[in-house]
Amino acid sequence: MTPLELTSSVCDLHNGKLVKLIKYEEEEICPLCERERNTELLSQQQSEKIRQAHASKAYLAFSKQSILTDENLYSASFGNYEAKQHEEIANNEKAVKAYQRYKGGEVFNTWLTGMPGVGKSPLAMSILRNLNETGEKDKCCLFISVDEMLRKIRGTFDNRESIYTENYFVDLLSVADHLVLDDLGAETGATGTGKQASDFTLRVLYAIANARQNKPTIITSNLSKGELVKMYDAKLVSRLMKDTYLIKFEETSDKRIKNIEF
Ligand SMILES: [Zn+2]
Known part of the structure; x- marks a missing residue:
């Protein structure tokens, strides 16, 4: 030396x-x-x-903190979405377009509407997973089944050990960079009966909608706008429908039933 x-x-x-x-x-x-x-x-x-620690925590939220009713949904992708009819092909392309716009940093809400089983959730998942997997991998992307979330929150009313409190979900869903609210309107369990959402459901959804006014949200629902307004209220629905990019299924039939061959 x-x-x-x-x-x-x-x-x-x-x-x-x-x-x-x-x-x-x-x-x-x-x-x-x-x-x-x-x-x-x-x-x-x-x-x-x-x-890096923040980025990796955000990136892992997708697989660790999403709330799914069907774990198979994780394997949904644009490539394996079975599009045969004109509408399915067009909607698959629309979903790819939504993904590209989100990736470019645009803020808007995507609504996937139509009858149950037409492939709304797989397309929503495909948009989300692609957002989670590309770029810096530092975005918090969450897929949340609305019904399951509300059930978990209700569960904390008699189980104080559970972490899934109302605050837990409102905080988590407020900070997520990209959020899928899956099957909105299915949670009252009485779709089509004109039944109104409980004050509890409204309160949770309001808190989430308010916190996400400048953040992109993807929503899937079997209900029409009119039915949603009846179930919740016009103010909540219009907040969730701000800057909406609509992917609507009108002709596609239930893919889950169609795929069963005898
Ligand atoms: Zn010096």
């Missing part, structure tokens, strides 16, 4: 302090500047570590 020797020069940056430079491997260096540079580097490395 080259022995360190003080030179006669002083550091320009630390002139006021008259810091003598050290000769190190034929170069004159200022020990004070060197120390500052190291501290700066260390703090940069630490912030990068913190950033």
Whole structure:
């Protein structure tokens, strides 16, 4: 190792302090500047570590914190969506377009509507999974079955050990970068009967809708806008339908039934 020797020069940056430079491997260096540079580097490395930890927590939320009624949905993709009819092909393309717009940073709400079993949830999942898997992988993408979420919250009323409180979901769904609310309107369990949502359901949905006014949300529902207004209220529905990109199934029949061959 080259022995360190003080030179006669002083550091320009630390002139006021008259810091003598050290000769190190034929170069004159200022020990004070060197120390500052190291501290700066260390703090940069630490912030990068913190950033990575946040990114990985956000990325993993998709598989760890989503609430699905059917785990098979995780394998849905644009590629394996079975599109035969004109409407299915067109809606698959529309879903790809929604994904591309979200990826480009646009903020809007996507609504997938139509009868049960036409493939709304698989398409919503495909948009979400692609958003989770591309780019920096630092986005929090959540798929939430509305009915299952409300059931879990209700469960905390008699089970204080459960983490799935109303606050847990409202906080989680408020911060998510991309959120799918799956099967909105199915939670009253009386679709088509004109039954109104409970105050509890309204309160939870309002909190989520309010928190997500400037964030993109993807919603699937079997109900028409009129039916949703009857079930909830016009204000909540219009908030959820702000800047809507509509993917509507009118001709497609139940794919789950059709796929059963005898
Ligand atoms: Zn210096």
